Each structure stands twice: as C-alpha cells, then as structure tokens.
Amino acid sequence: MTQSWLRHSIGGFHLDIAWSLEPGQVHVLFGQSGSGKTTTLRAIAGLVRPDEGHIELDGQVVFDSAGSVWTPPHKRRVGYLPQEYHLFPHLDVAQNIAFGLSDTRDSMAQRVEELLTVFRLTGVAGRRVWELSGGQRQRVALGRAMAPNPSVLLLDEPFSALDMELRRELRAELRAVLARTNIPIVLVTHDREEAVALGDSIQILEQGRVVASGTPIEALGHPTQVRVARLVGIENIFTVTVRERDAEDGALRGTADSIPISLPFVDAEIGEELTVGVRAEDIILASEEPSGLSARNNLPGKVVSVHQEGARYEVVLDCGIVLRSAVTRSAITSLSIQPGQTLWAVLKASSFLILAEQLA
Amino acid sequence: MSFPTRVFGSSRHPLLPAGVAATAIYVLFIGLPLVALLVRSIGGGDFLAGISTSIVLQALKLSAITSIISLFVTVLVGTPFAYLLARRQSKTLRILDSLVELPIVLPPVVAGVAMLMAFGRTGLLGGTLGSAGISIPFTTVAVVFAQVFVAAPFYIRAAKISFQNVEIDLEEVSQTLGTSPWRTFWRVTLPLALPGMLGGMALSWARAISEFGATIMFAGNFTGRTQTIPLAILSAMESNFSAALAMSTLVVVISALILVVVGFASRSMRRRQA
Numbered sequence: 125m126t127q128s129w130l131r132h133s134i135g136g137f138h139l140d141i142a143w144s145l146e147p148g149q150v151h152v153l154f155g156q157s158g159s160g161k162t163t164t165l166r167a168i169a170g171l172v173r174p175d176e177g178h179i180e181l182d183g184q185v186v187f188d189s190a191g192s193v194w195t196p197p198h199k200r201r202v203g204y205l206p207q208e209y210h211l212f213p214h215l216d217v218a219q220n221i222a223f224g225l226s227d228t229r230d231s232m233a234q235r236v237e238e239l240l241t242v243f244r245l246t247g248v249a250g251r252r253v254w255e256l257s258g259g260q261r262q263r264v265a266l267g268r269a270m271a272p273n274p275s276v277l278l279l280d281e282p283f284s285a286l287d288m289e290l291r292r293e294l295r296a297e298l299r300a301v302l303a304r305t306n307i308p309i310v311l312v313t314h315d316r317e318e319a320v321a322l323g324d325s326i327q328i329l330e331q332g333r334v335v336a337s338g339t340p341i342e343a344l345g346h347p348t349q350v351r352v353a354r355l356v357g358i359e360n361i362f363t364v365t366v367r368e369r370d371a372e373d374g375a376l377r378g379t380a381d382s383i384p385i386s387l388p389f390v391d392a393e394i395g396e397e398l399t400v401g402v403r404a405e406d407i408i409l410a411s412e413e414p415s416g417l418s419a420r421n422n423l424p425g426k427v428v429s430v431h432q433e434g435a436r437y438e439v440v441l442d443c444g445i446v447l448r449s450a451v452t453r454s455a456i457t458s459l460s461i462q463p464g465q466t467l468w469a470v471l472k473a474s475s476f477l478i479l480a481e482q483l484a
Numbered sequence: 485m486s487f488p489t490r491v492f493g494s495s496r497h498p499l500l501p502a503g504v505a506a507t508a509i510y511v512l513f514i515g516l517p518l519v520a521l522l523v524r525s526i527g528g529g530d531f532l533a534g535i536s537t538s539i540v541l542q543a544l545k546l547s548a549i550t551s552i553i554s555l556f557v558t559v560l561v562g563t564p565f566a567y568l569l570a571r572r573q574s575k576t577l578r579i580l581d582s583l584v585e586l587p588i589v590l591p592p593v594v595a596g597v598a599m600l601m602a603f604g605r606t607g608l609l610g611g612t613l614g615s616a617g618i619s620i621p622f623t624t625v626a627v628v629f630a631q632v633f634v635a636a637p638f639y640i641r642a643a644k645i646s647f648q649n650v651e652i653d654l655e656e657v658s659q660t661l662g663t664s665p666w667r668t669f670w671r672v673t674l675p676l677a678l679p680g681m682l683g684g685m686a687l688s689w690a691r692a693i694s695e696f697g698a699t700i701m702f703a704g705n706f707t708g709r710t711q712t713i714p715l716a717i718l719s720a721m722e723s724n725f726s727a728a729l730a731m732s733t734l735v736v737v738i739s740a741l742i743l744v745v746v747g748f749a750s751r752s753m754r755r756r757q758a
Contacts, residue, residue, distance in 0.1 A: 169656075169660050170659075170660075171656050171659075171660070196659070196664075196665075197656070197659040197660050198659045198660070198661075198662050198663055198664050198665070198668075199662075200660070201662065202660050203660070204656075204657060204660035204661075206653055206656070206657060208653070210651065210653045210654050210656075210657050212654060212657075212658075212672060213676065214672075214675045214676055214756070223658070223661050223663075223671075224661030224662050224663070226662065252756075268661070269660075269661075272661060272662055
C-alpha cells in the first residue's frame with residue numbers, strides 16, 4: 125500500500141500526517157478536538173484541500189500537490205459519516221439511503237431493500253428522519269454512506285451523538301457490519317474504548333502531529349511518553365525517585381513523596397527520577413490491610429471523594445500521593461465506600477508504565 | 485394562545501393589558517380604511533361595472549404581465565446572488581450585503597429619477613443604448629425595470645436567509661455521495677430553502693404589483709403601455725371614481741391572497757421538513 129500524506133495550515137495550526145490504509149482494516153485517528161483528526165478525514169473526502177500532499181484512494185491518486193491532481197469530492201467515491209450524521213431532512217429513510225445511487229430504478233430499489241434489511245430499518249423505511257431514534261439515525265447515515273459501494277469509509281466520531289449504553293450496543297453492531305466489507309475504514313474518535321474495540325491500527329494526534337502509532341492496544345494501553353499517557357487518559361501520573369535495586373530480580377524500589385513504591389525491572393540509575401503512570405482500573409481497593417498477596421504495593425489511604433464516571437465510579441484516595449481508582453458500582457456498595465474512610469490501594473509493580481518525558 | 489408559565493408570561497404582567505389595548509388600536513387603524521374601502525366599493529354595487537371598463541382591464545393585464553416578468557427576472561438573478569451572499573465571505577460581499585436593502589428604504593420616486601439618469605436619453609448609458617436603437621424610458625420594459633429595482637431586495641433578503649439556514653454539511657455529504665455541486669443545489673439546497681424563498685417571492689411580487697413612484701417617473705403613465713393598476717387608480721380618481729374604488733379593492737384582495745396562500749404553503753412545507 126502506498127502512503128498518503130498531507131500538510132495543511134489553518135491560522136496558527138499546522139497539520140502534518142502520513143498514513144496508509146489496508147482493505148478491510150479499521151485505521152483510527154485518535155486525539156482531542158483540534159488535534160487535526162477531522163481535518164485529515166475531510167481531506168481524504170475532498171472537503172478540505174491541503175496545502176500540500178499526496179492522497180491515494182483504492183490505487184487512484186485523488187490529490188497530488190506536486191502534480192496538481194485534484195479530484196472533487198463527488199468523484200472520489202468515499203462513504204462519509206459526519207459526526208452529527210446530517211441526514212437529509214426533506215427525504216424519508218429509504219430516500220436518504222438511495223441518495224447516492226444512480227443505477228436503474230430496479231437495481232436501486234433492490235440495493236435499498238438490501239441495506240434496509242442489513243441495518244434493521246425495514247419497518248421505518250417510509251419515516252421522516254426526525255422521527256427516528258439516535259441509533260436508527262446512525263444506521264441510516266451508515267447505510268447511506270455504504271449504499272454506493274464506496275472505496276473507503278470515513279467515520280467521524282460515529283457514536284458521539286449517542287448515550288453510553290447505546291454506544292456499547294451499536295459498537296458491536298458496527299463491528300459486525302464493518303467485518304462484512306472489504307474496504308479500508310478510517311475512524312476518527314477520542315474514545316479509548318471505541319478505538320480498542322474497532323481499530324486495527326491507530327495514530328494518536330496532538331496539535332496536528334502524530335505522537336504515537338501502532339496497534340490500539342499497544343499505543344493506548346502502553347504509552348511510553350508522558351504526553352501520550354495524558355492524551356489517552358492515564359489517570360495516575362507521578363514521579364518516583366529510584367532508591368534501590370533488588371539484588372535478585374532487579375526490580376526497583378523507590379519513593380514518591382516519601383511513600384515507598386515498588387517498580388518493575390527497568391534500566392534506571394539509583395537516585396534517578398522516573399515518571400510513572402498507572403491506570404485507575406489497575407488499582408485494586410481493599411477495606412482491610414491485605415495479606416498474602418503477590419502484589420508488591422499496599423498503600424493505606426483516606427477516601428477523598430467518590431464520583432460516577434460513565435459506567436464506573438472513580439475513588440480518589442490520599443495515600444500521601446493522590447491515587448485515582450476505578451471500581452464498579454457493586455464494589456462501592458459491598459465495601460460501602462464513602463469519603464473519610466480508610467482503604468488500602470493494591471498495585472502490582474508490573475502495572476506501572478514507565479514514561480519518557482520527551483518525545484523519542 | 486398559550487403562554488409559558490413564567491412571571492413574564494403570566495396575565496398579571498402590566499405590559500399585557502397595554503399590549504391588548506395597543507393591538508386593538510393598531511388593528512382598527514389598519515383595518516378601518518380597508519373595511520371602508522370594501523364597504524364603499526362592493527356595497528356601492530358598481531364594483532363589476534367599475535372593474536370591466538377598458539382602462540381597468542388594460543391596467544390589470546399590464547400589471548399581471550409586468551409583475552410576473554419582474555418576479556421571473558428577480559428570481560433568475562437574485563437566487564445565485566443570494567446564494568453567494570449566504571455561502572461566501574469577503575469584504576466586497578459584506579458591503580454589498582448591507583446595501584442590498586437600499587432600494588427598500590429609498591423613496592421610489594428617487595429610484596425613478598436615478599434610473600432616468602442611467603438609462604434615459606441623456607443618461608449615462610443613454611447614448612450607447614440610443615446608437616443601438618434601444619430606448620427604455622416610457623416603455624413597458626421601463627415598468628419592469630422599476631419593479632425589479634424596488635421589489636428584488638425583498639426576495640434576495642429572504643433567499644439569502646433561507647440558504648444560510650441550509651447547513652453546509654448537508655451539501656458536503658451530498659457531494660461525497662457522488663452528487664456534483666450543481667446537482668446538490670437542486671437535490672438538497674433548493675428543496676430545503678424553498679419555503680423561505682417562496683415567502684420572499686410573495687413579498688417581492690406584491691411589492692412589484694404595488695409599485696408606483698419609480699414607474700411614473702421612469703415609465704410614465706400611458707394606458708396599455710405603462711399604466712399599471714396603481715397608476716390607473718390615480719388617473720381614475722379624477723375621471724371614474726367607481727373604477728378607482730374597484731381597482732383599489734382588487735389590489736387589497738390580491739395582496740391579502742398572496743400573503744395567505746404563500747404563508748400557508750410555506751408553513752405546510754416546513755412542517756413536512758420538521
């Protein structure tokens with residue numbers, strides 16, 4: 125697969141990215157708003173003309189600044205699902221899906237019928253789009269984008285307009301639909317779960333630059349740089365001073381604000397300051413001092429606050445250093461966790477991510 | 485009528501009785517003359533006699549033809565212009581945008597004088613037109629010129645707002661689905677903007693039918709050639725009072741019909757589009 129790339133400036137914002145797409149693979153562009161992910165998507169669709177670059181779709185050059193190639197959006201054969209779906213309000217469900225079809229009447233009706241079935245919309249084919257639920261709207265938008273057999277599918281935050289529960293449900297559904305197509309897919313998102321659930325490859329963008337790439341699990345689950353760890357939402361990031369090294373297994377012992385911390389084996393000098401990260405869900409909470417555990421870090425602390433974050437609860441614990449732990453609702457009830465209470469935070473040494481301060 | 489349950493919506497708000505009184509006074513102020521006109525004209529019994537005189541029929545025909553041509557020209561030129569104003573931003577367009585409505589606030593007589601200065605025999609383009617054998621002032625063409633001049637801004641303003649209300653994202657999605665920008669305009673933009681555009685057309689058409697000042701200055705008052713209904717009313721006031729009354733009544737009825745029909749049509753169209 126040949127590489128596509130683009131450079132584009134809007135005011136003080138500079139976007140610089142290169143990517144390649146594989147048939148049947150979902151490529152994730154991950155980042156905060158303003159990181160350049162949507163601009164990249166729009167450039168692939170032809171809705172933004174980059175200052176310079178080279179973009180190929182399905183072996184066809186659709187943009188090349190050096191060779192002055194520019195294919196307008198209506199000749200690119202892209203399936204574009206914009207963030208707010210933007211269904212045509214003057215058309216019904218079937219007419220929306222049929223919008224991009226230019227075949228003869230018979231084959232058009234057949235294709236619409238087929239997509240209505242795939243997306244479970246047969247019962248609402250004649251409805252106006254504003255009468256639909258959020259999930260149905262998304263399916264109509266997806267059906268409309270896929271109807272003309274595009275050479276690439278561009279999904280811009282396809283779940284952002286939906287609530288949490290519906291997201292999970294539709295994500296599984298979308299994965300099943302995407303598995304049936306053999307076209308490359310670009311997915312723009314800032315949701316970690318979504319990226320891991322749907323993505324085959326990922327690029328993490330920050331202020332127009334790619335700061336990490338690879339598989340979603342690697343790039344999002346094991347960030348190696350502080351800024352990427354912040355971007356992907358690692359909840360606990362703090363500094364540990366290395367004090368000693370275990371003579372037998374080489375594991376490190378250090379302190380964070382004089383609290384003892386056990387770290388995994390890494391290449392570090394005694395006295396060196398390491399920035400480490402721990403996911404909130406990797407911190408186990410215990411109501412009594414645990415014993416007989418293999419985990420090396422058992423830190424007592426007082427509960428500062430408890431609040432709901434989506435489907436889970438975040439418990440903020442002051443152990444001398446502040447730790448954020450994510451637990452389920454049933455854990456909150458069974459440990460009857462409330463502010464002021466003393467809990468033990470249990471962390472495996474191997475759950476620490478050692479982060480580099482600078483970009484490699 | 486229902487009010488939301490808020491302090492300012494409650495019936496105790498002191499502005500509300502004042503509002504009711506003001507509404508009554510205003511409705512009487514506008515309504516009384518119109519009712520008086522209808523009563524005198526229809527009640528007098530000579531409405532049909534007044535309306536069927538040759539001068540009236542000629543004026544009626546001329547008004548219908550010129551106002552429809554004016555509307556056609558206005559839509560043809562005004563639509564792309566309004567689309568440009570709605571979709572592009574530049575300093576020139578901003579200045580143009582703020583000047584579009586100038587003909588609305590200008591006294592129509594001034595518009596007539598200005599057009600004479602441009603297209604009249606001694607006007608800016610008069611020499612050029614004259615050598616090409618074209619003379620515009622005091623012809624039916626001049627009537628159309630005058631009507632377009634004063635009435636087009638009503639349509640352009642409404643069309644611009646209608647286009648602005650069509651989300652640009654819808655046009656983008658349409659293009660990614662293989663529809664050219666030109667086809668996108670017909671398939672997406674126009675159907676969505678149409679209710680508002682129709683409202684603008686109605687206002688513009690009604691204004692063209694009512695046009696008087698610019699017409700009498702630039703086109704004159706020649707029966708069968710430039711004498712539209714409003715001009716014929718003025719002439720008939722001196723010679724045939726019942727004809728003047730009949731024509732006035734007709735104009736009121738036609739204008740009211742345009743407002744009602746178009747208001748109804750665009751409301752039902754909007755309902756279908758949510």
